[in-house]
Amino acid sequence: MPRSGVQARRRLQQAALDLFRERGFDQTTAAEIAARAGVNERTFFRHFPDKREVLFDGEADLRAALIEAVVEAPEGLQPLEILLWAFRKAARILEENRPFSEPRLEIIAATPALRERDLAKAASMADAVAEALRRRGVADRLARLAAQTGWGTFHHAAQAWLDDPSQRSLDAHLLQAFDDLRALSATAPPAQARPEG
Structure with a gap:
């Protein structure tokens, strides 16, 4: 699985959207988003300062x-x-x-x-x-x-x-x-x- 770059960012975004819809925003952690995307939590924070910013990317x-x-x-x-x-x-x-x-x-x-x-x-x-x-x-x-x-x-x-x-x-x-x-x-x-x- 891609661990950096554009593909990892897209996977993180999709994982976040899926988890937010399944569990709700407040109940989802950055670690869970990273795990769903197949990357570590550190990779998540290289792309986004916090889980809110996934939704404001762009x-x-x-x-x-x-x-x-x-x-x-x-x-x-x-x-x-x-x-x-x-x-x-x-x-x-x-x-x-x-x-x-x-x-x-x-x-x-x-x-x-x-x-x-x-x-x-x-x-x-x-x-x-x-x-x-x-x-x-x-x-x-x-x-x-x-x-x-x-x-x-x-x-x-x-x-x-x-x-x-x-x-x-x-x-x-x-x-x-x-x-x-x-x-x-x-x-x-x-x-x-x-x-x-």
Whole structure:
């Protein structure tokens, strides 16, 4: 059995998913994951700092791809359009990991500590995207709002893609989600029509 490299990492991920589904996240140890994958515990910790990170593997790749895509987006786009362009570029990472994404989300949803970590990582990702927008010259206030709104829309599209029985592409779901976002903002009341507080 492979003891290092990409194959060992994949075996560890699959073993973790299987054990988390069978026993629950809290009842599974890193040693049990390593044993199921056919490696020792030290090999587990060479690949992952703890068992939670098995479920968040790929975050650094997604972050790097998004930041690069934001920086490389064509000139003249508004902040949300930059983000749509970037999310469409980075979507391949999620598409390549679809077999891992579905059970991962189920496990996170069933485990309060993982939901909290997922929210913290989402906030960190939105901060990184906002910083990339600021580097393009977007004002801080708008960069933060666009990043948070865009990340929420991306997450919505990804969940719709995973739940879609028709197997439409993630790209199609991204386009739909951003169209829906535009429709929502187009129907917002103008500032002067806001109720007085």
